[in-house]
Amino acid sequence: MSASKIVTILIALILGAGLGLAYGWVVDPVEFTDVTPDLLREDYRVDFVLMTAEAYQNDFDSNAAAKRLALLGSQPPASYVASAIEYAGLNAFTPDEMRALQSLLTAMQTHQPDANPNP
Amino acid sequence: MKRSPYSILQIVLAVLTGFGLGLAYSWLLSPVTYVDANPALLRADFKDQYRIAIAAAYAANQDLTRANARLNLLGDADPVAELSAQAQRMLAAGEPFDKARPLAQLATDLQQGFVSEPFTSTPIPTFNTPEGIVASPTETNIPASSEEATFTPQPTVFFEQTPLTPLSQETVAPRPTFTPTPGPGAPFTLVEREDICDPALSRVMQFLLMDSRRTQVPGVEIVVTWNQGEDRFFTGFKPELGNGYADFVMEADTVYNIRIVTGGAFVSDISAPTCSDPNGADYPGGILLTFQQP
Numbered sequence: 001m002s003a004s005k006i007v008t009i010l011i012a013l014i015l016g017a018g019l020g021l022a023y024g025w026v027v028d029p030v031e032f033t034d035v036t037p038d039l040l041r042e043d044y045r046v047d048f049v050l051m052t053a054e055a056y057q058n059d060f061d062s063n064a065a066a067k068r069l070a071l072l073g074s075q076p077p078a079s080y081v082a083s084a085i086e087y088a089g090l091n092a093f094t095p096d097e098m099r100a101l102q103s104l105l106t107a108m109q110t111h112q113p114d115a116n117p118n119p
Numbered sequence: 120m121k122r123s124p125y126s127i128l129q130i131v132l133a134v135l136t137g138f139g140l141g142l143a144y145s146w147l148l149s150p151v152t153y154v155d156a157n158p159a160l161l162r163a164d165f166k167d168q169y170r171i172a173i174a175a176a177y178a179a180n181q182d183l184t185r186a187n188a189r190l191n192l193l194g195d196a197d198p199v200a201e202l203s204a205q206a207q208r209m210l211a212a213g214e215p216f217d218k219a220r221p222l223a224q225l226a227t228d229l230q231q232g233f234v235s236e237p238f239t240s241t242p243i244p245t246f247n248t249p250e251g252i253v254a255s256p257t258e259t260n261i262p263a264s265s266e267e268a269t270f271t272p273q274p275t276v277f278f279e280q281t282p283l284t285p286l287s288q289e290t291v292a293p294r295p296t297f298t299p300t301p302g303p304g305a306p307f308t309l310v311e312r313e314d315i316c317d318p319a320l321s322r323v324m325q326f327l328l329m330d331s332r333r334t335q336v337p338g339v340e341i342v343v344t345w346n347q348g349e350d351r352f353f354t355g356f357k358p359e360l361g362n363g364y365a366d367f368v369m370e371a372d373t374v375y376n377i378r379i380v381t382g383g384a385f386v387s388d389i390s391a392p393t394c395s396d397p398n399g400a401d402y403p404g405g406i407l408l409t410f411q412q413p
Contacts, residue, residue, distance in 0.1 A: 013140075016133060017140050018137070019137070020140060020141020020142040020144070025145045032160060033160055034160075034163075035156045035162065037168075039155075039160075040155075041156065042155075044156075051189070055175035055176050055178070055179050064175075068168070
């Protein structure tokens with residue numbers, strides 16, 4: 001096989017790979033339909049924290065709130081609330097919403113997980 | 120330059136091989152990763168948790184518009200049906216009614232288009248945060264001494280005492296007689312029992328529970344017992360049929376006893392009536408039981 005032929009085949013190979021990458025990344029990328037909440041966009045995550053805060057205003061159940069926030073990932077629940085408060089401060093949340101988030105933050109900072117969870 | 124068919128085939132094969140390798144890399148080794156997903160892409164169990172959070176928040180703020188907007192983010196074709204179905208799944212899984220109730224309540228309110236329970240504000244505990252100042256999550260606000268609130272004494276109010284003059288003739292007005300009014304926990308009584316001869320409703324025992332103003336009441340537990348078992352369910356999980364509606368499928372030739380848990384109403388000896396179709400053939404019909412609070 002001549003050198004020019006090898007070069008031609010290599011160019012064809014690279015061209016094919018480029019087409020394959022373009023198809024796989026742009027034309028028909030892998031669709032994720034079963035994502036976990038930690039992949040939610042920031043505003044959706046903040047809204048989830050706000051929902052948790054609003055619910056906490058009603059039941060003052062810090063265990064339930066901590067379990068809900070645990071859906072967002074493995075970080076401490078208070079860190080999600082703190083991030084949400086920062087986001088809320090930059091995005092003109094209402095005073096009621098800020099108070100609810102503050103209250104949840106205080107609860108999560110002092111929350112002690114169940115020492116003896118149900119088996 | 121003229122290429123032989125063999126070399127053209129080699130080039131095509133090389134392109135196809137490259138395409139396959141590129142596709143494998145882009146789909147398997149390094150697929151597009153979503154870091155900004157929306158709630159519609161959540162896995163089904165996380166969607167359930169999302170709905171529970173929406174319903175819990177709605178129970179607190181009674182903001183039906185916001186709850187509806189949040190539900191729409193999940194991309195359900197029929198959010199009300201999804202809420203009802205999830206509430207039923209939770210009950211079927213043995214979870215307490217208190218956990219399923221917010222979902223059912225939200226489904227009911229979305230169905231009727233207004234908040235059915237008046238909002239009762241729960242006082243928010245205050246942590247001595249000055250009004251208008253939001254504590255940063257990473258720092259502690261220590262008010263400076265100059266910012267401390269100054270105590271302003273309340274003005275003293277003086278009342279001038281009017282000497283009491285004893286009445287020479289005291290007329291005692293009769294006190295109004297207390298008339299008890301039935302509350303939400305008043306017992307339901309069976310006010311109507313109707314046999315339904317409709318093949319579409321064959322063996323269906325339908326319940327309709329209403330309060331004294333004939334408003335349908337959701338969330339009332341009904342217990343149906345028969346000689347081989349028992350079933351429990353609640354009104355309001357099919358809001359499209361009414362907030363106070365519930366149903367149960369009977370077996371033919373089986374006698375049922377009904378107990379409305381709220382108020383303890385008890386109805387015995389309920390069975391599917393015998394109906395005849397246009398051809399004269401018998402089939403088990405349905406029954407509609409209407410309960411009402413006095």
